[in-house]
Amino acid sequence: MDEFIKNLRLAGGEVLEEIPDGWYVTQAEFGVVENGTVWVREYKKELFLSEKVAVKMPKKFVKTMQEAMELINSPGVFISGPSKTADVESFLVFGAHGPVRFGIIFDKGL
Amino acid sequence: MKHYELAINFYKQKGPRHDKALWAIRQKRDKAIKEVDEWEELREKASKIKDEVINNLQDYVKEFIKNAKKEGIELFFAKDAKEHNEIVFDLLKEINAKKVVKSKSMLTEECGLNEFLEKRGIEVIDTDLGERIVQLRGEKPSHIVLPAIHTTKEEVAEILGESNTDPTYLTHKMRELLRNEFLSADAGISGANFLVADKGWAVVCTNEGNADLGAVLPKLHIISVGVEKIVPSMRDLGVFLRMLARNATGQKITTYTSIFGRKENGKRVIVLVDNGRFERLNTEFKETLKCIRCSACLTTCPVFRRSGGHAYRYVIPGPIGSLLAPLNNKEEYSDLPFACTLCNSCEMVCPVKIPFSKQLVKMREYVTKDDFAFKFIETSLHSPFAFKLFSKIIRLTPKSILKKALNEWSKYKEFPTIPPKRFIDG
Ligand code: SF4
Numbered sequence: 362m363d364e365f366i367k368n369l370r371l372a373g374g375e376v377l378e379e380i381p382d383g384w385y386v387t388q389a390e391f392g393v394v395e396n397g398t399v400w401v402r403e404y405k406k407e408l409f410l411s412e413k414v415a416v417k418m419p420k421k422f423v424k425t426m427q428e429a430m431e432l433i434n435s436p437g438v439f440i441s442g443p444s445k446t447a448d449v450e451s452f453l454v455f456g457a458h459g460p461v462r463f464g465i466i467f468d469k470g471l
Numbered sequence: 472m473k474h475y476e477l478a479i480n481f482y483k484q485k486g487p488r489h490d491k492a493l494w495a496i497r498q499k500r501d502k503a504i505k506e507v508d509e510w511e512e513l514r515e516k517a518s519k520i521k522d523e524v525i526n527n528l529q530d531y532v533k534e535f536i537k538n539a540k541k542e543g544i545e546l547f548f549a550k551d552a553k554e555h556n557e558i559v560f561d562l563l564k565e566i567n568a569k570k571v572v573k574s575k576s577m578l579t580e581e582c583g584l585n586e587f588l589e590k591r592g593i594e595v596i597d598t599d600l601g602e603r604i605v606q607l608r609g610e611k612p613s614h615i616v617l618p619a620i621h622t623t624k625e626e627v628a629e630i631l632g633e634s635n636t637d638p639t640y641l642t643h644k645m646r647e648l649l650r651n652e653f654l655s656a657d658a659g660i661s662g663a664n665f666l667v668a669d670k671g672w673a674v675v676c677t678n679e680g681n682a683d684l685g686a687v688l689p690k691l692h693i694i695s696v697g698v699e700k701i702v703p704s705m706r707d708l709g710v711f712l713r714m715l716a717r718n719a720t721g722q723k724i725t726t727y728t729s730i731f732g733r734k735e736n737g738k739r740v741i742v743l744v745d746n747g748r749f750e751r752l753n754t755e756f757k758e759t760l761k762c763i764r765c766s767a768c769l770t771t772c773p774v775f776r777r778s779g780g781h782a783y784r785y786v787i788p789g790p791i792g793s794l795l796a797p798l799n800n801k802e803e804y805s806d807l808p809f810a811c812t813l814c815n816s817c818e819m820v821c822p823v824k825i826p827f828s829k830q831l832v833k834m835r836e837y838v839t840k841d842d843f844a845f846k847f848i849e850t851s852l853h854s855p856f857a858f859k860l861f862s863k864i865i866r867l868t869p870k871s872i873l874k875k876a877l878n879e880w881s882k883y884k885e886f887p888t889i890p891p892k893r894f895i896d897g
Contacts, residue, residue: 459680
């Protein structure tokens with residue numbers, strides 16, 4: 362889990378204790394340790410239109426994308442941090458077209 | 472103008488900065504792949520998967536079409552660029568579309584879709600921020616993953632009519648402008664990085680979220696994609712998803728890896744494009760079909776880093792472009808396989824192991840096959856008598872005339888002194 366969180370942060374993602382007001386919230390099914398990405402099955406426009414997106418997720422992880430593929434049985438989206446670009450002179454900027462901030466919050470009681 | 476002329480102009484203006492920016496990305500890439508112990512095994516796997524696909528391409532195309540239809544996606548097959556553009560236009564006409572938002576797709580560049588649609592009264596907005604910058608500048612992308620890597624922040628500010636050159640400010644400014652375009656567009660067009668044959672799904676890997684906005688907001692989403700983008704199964708997809716972003720920019724994965732099936736609130740269409748790909752299967756350059764467009768061979772290439780992508784004048788520049796461009800138009804791009812030192816850096820970084828050193832030499836043969844001078848030299852090298860005669864002629868020709876005759880070559884190189892006698896003649 363520590364490795365997952367490290368990689369999530371590297372991609373610009375945050376770990377939230379509770380969900381602040383004004384965030385769009387959805388559910389993720391699991392995380393991928395090697396890159397800090399989460400699998401979200403529900404593909405809604407708010408995921409990309411909202412300024413701030415939070416996903417609730419269980420403490421369920423796979424090590425690599427190869428292992429992740431075994432768990433996928435429907436379309437959806439892997440998300441790794443907030444949207445980003447480095448198109449203006451290679452400077453990394455968060456909030457390219459999609460969310461400026463992206464956080465996860467672990468399901469309680471696990 | 473040829474590559475070396477454009478390269479010299481570019482280098483004088485922007486070369487060192489461009490070189491440095493790309494080298495930094497190459498270093499990030501090296502760091503990212505070192506974290507994956509089994510990197511070389513992944514390359515081996517990726518190469519084998521792609522071999523399997525291109526050797527059985529017809530079957531995989533059939534399987535993909537069958538499963539994508541089952542999934543609820545509408546499917547078209549276009550044999551060339553013209554057919555592709557017409558299919559897309561008809562789909563847009565059907566819904567009376569006036570404006571489309573497009574995300575990055577090298578295939579639509581290859582087909583000249585923007586120009587085709589604009590001539591017919593449909594506005595095309597490139598939404599990838601880098602592509603939007605070059606679109607506003609009236610240029611083409613200079614790199615397949617970093618389309619505006621040749622521009623400076625001052626140039627971006629200028630094209631937006633801004634005096635503030637802060638990258639965050641400029642990025643958010645463009646986001647604001649483009650958000651309105653997304654909300655008012657009639658259709659979205661994107662490419663796809665992979666098509667999963669046994670599921671009928673399309674996979675798009677992006678950082679900005681523009682492809683997703685284009686896919687989810689308008690009623691119609693069109694995916695234009697080359698037939699070679701198919702992978703057999705999700706298991707195979709996993710191999711490529713571990714490699715693509717790491718090898719491209721040194722990220723562990725792109726922000727979004729979207730897997731598309733049926734569209735919830737409208738229609739999803741995939742236009743599968745051949746445009747010479749099936750024909751290429753029967754040539755000695757068929758391995759170029761394995762390319763996943765990660766762009767690592769461009770970024771690492773010492774010539775590309777100094778010449779910029781526009782010097783190649785083709786939609787796909789760099790080492791892979793030097794193989795693809797002459798196959799598209801031999802006369803126009805015959806200089807490209809020579810814009811190369813054969814250093815082999817491209818082959819070292821290629822995730823699907825395209826044998827660049829061999830392919831580029833073969834491509835040099837291919838483009839010079841009918842060239843009289845090359846033929847003459849080749850013949851003389853094969854016959855001792857002709858060789859003797861030939862070297863005698865060279866020896867007797869005054870240096871000034873030789874220099875003129877070899878103008879392109881001697882312009883930037885010191886002309887060697889030719890000894891009066893051959894060593895072998897004692
Ligand atoms: S040829 Fe290889 S290195 Fe170059 S873009 Fe294609 S996959 Fe990447």
